[in-house]
Amino acid sequence: MSLEDQSVICFAPDPWDSMWRNRHQIMSRLSRKNKVLYVEPETYCIRDGIRQAVKSVRGGTRDERLISVNDRLWIYKHPWWGVNSHWPVLKQVGFRLRIWAIQRVIKRLDIKSPILWVVDPRFENMARHIKKSLLCYHVVDNYSAAPYYSDKIRSDLEKAERKLLLTADLVIVTAPFLMEEKSRYNNNVHLVKNAVDYEQFSALKHLKRKPDDMLNMPGPIIGYIGAVNEKLDYELLNTVVRRKPEWSFVFVGVYPKTPGSPASRFAEDHPPNVFLLGRRDVKDIPKYIQACSICILPYRRDEYTRAIDSLKLYEYFACEKPVVATDIPVIREHSDALYIAVDSQDFVQKIEVAMASQEPKKRLLQRSIAMQNTWDMRVEQLSSIIEAKLHGC
Structure with missing residues (x-):
């Protein structure tokens, strides 16, 4: 079973043109029969967000951060305005600007009732503010033990992940250990391992x-x-x-x-x-x-x-x-x-x-x-899981 005629928004932790990982393989294949928006984080200062908002109100601008890969796949360099600010007010302004920016892109691409595919838990608050048909959390790492993150980032990831696990309609994990851990917080967890082209x-x-x-x-x-x-x-x-x-x-x-x-x-x-x-x-x-x-x-x-x-x-x-x-x-x-x-x-x-x-x-x-472990097989497996959830099977 292949997922068809759906819209998918993937919130990823890494750029599309970085070293390819499971999200790149999955989204490239889903885009053959579905509309896919791949959202990658990019840091901008908050004044850039305000400047773009003013330009848009004055006369409209094309979003230079939105890139078309083909007629079904787009990359959006999502600005992280205010994320690292120590000022709560600036953080809140930055968040509102980010919501405004991505909703503008969703409207421009005529995306309605998308499947939200969250790989980076830091997008948890963003996912809550987007109308969707399904929220899927794809767990690919044990973030609480990630050695390449600082203690603060690990703590932030763990808090965001806990919220995401409690609200996600589907949780996809890549390893048995993750299956055991995440099933404590969500009763719809599925093991779908990595694969190869x-x-x-x-x-x-x-x-x-x-x-x-x-x-x-x-x-x-x-x-x-x-x-x-x-x-x-x-x-x-x-x-x-x-x-x-x-x-x-x-x-x-x-x-x-x-x-x-x-x-x-x-x-x-x-x-x-x-x-x-x-x-x-x-x-x-x-x-x-x-x-x-x-x-x-x-x-x-x-x-x-x-x-x-x-x-x-x-x-x-x-x-x-x-x-x-x-x-x-x-x-x-x-x-x-x-x-x-x-x-x-x-x-x-x-x-x-x-x-x-x-x-x-x-x-x-x-x-x-x-x-026996190809990405085409994995996407078929994921499609069956998603279709079953969408149609209440």
Whole structure:
């Protein structure tokens, strides 16, 4: 069952043109048969909001923050006027301006009774002020344990999430741990895991040429594809990359510039066999995975990673690459298809075993897992859940 002829407004925590995550995959597919407005936050000072409101009243203006991707998908750079103000009055003015701004966009696109798809809990108050047919909260992280947020942001997220869980018509979670936690506050919680664009990632399985920025890297190449942030185990990584100076370790993904954080310290102080390439276009990611001898998932083991359903794991599997990972629940679930390491020494040993082994059974299992977990399948699953709720089934 495919969702058709609906309007969906997605409140996301990241830009459309950032590293693609589950919301990008889901919304791009929903937009094939539905009208989709993808709302991404962008910080502006409050005077910009007042200036735009005055211009609109005087004669109307086209909203430069609204971008058409195609005839069914729009990106709206939603201003966060006044969000960080210490003055309650300015916060309230900023909120009213934000409500005015998004309602103006909704009217312009002729969106009526939309499905609100909230990924970022900080949009909870915004969702309450928009007329809707359905409110769906998509839980993709354990925010209360997120290591890359400050204590204040974690606290704000937790409060907003609690309100959202109590008011949402549907709650979608990506991991069993989240299912258990969120079911305490909402009785309509559904587990829908991450997935992979199988055709895109499997098509280049036999590609031999490396991307240009990897041509001069000596092999073997040990690769991590994804955000280089605080969910990774930098104590383990620092030991592993120094223990094997003859190996190349490549990291493809954004990395933070926050001074003093473990991720930024790793980015600033690493041996010459480590290559931080930054973010690459989503269409090129399969090429980078294929260029790696071994793919790794060096996650920390804590309350945050306990709730992870690694999107990159499915992508590695679609490319049928040997995978070495630390021991967290989602990894344990697929233990027959990869190599699990318990510490830094074991991590090096498992990479060596993976490089020396020719295990067709592992590759066949990886292929099977990837083919059974595609984004098209996930969107069909989500469509069925939404349709059932809309029609009271």
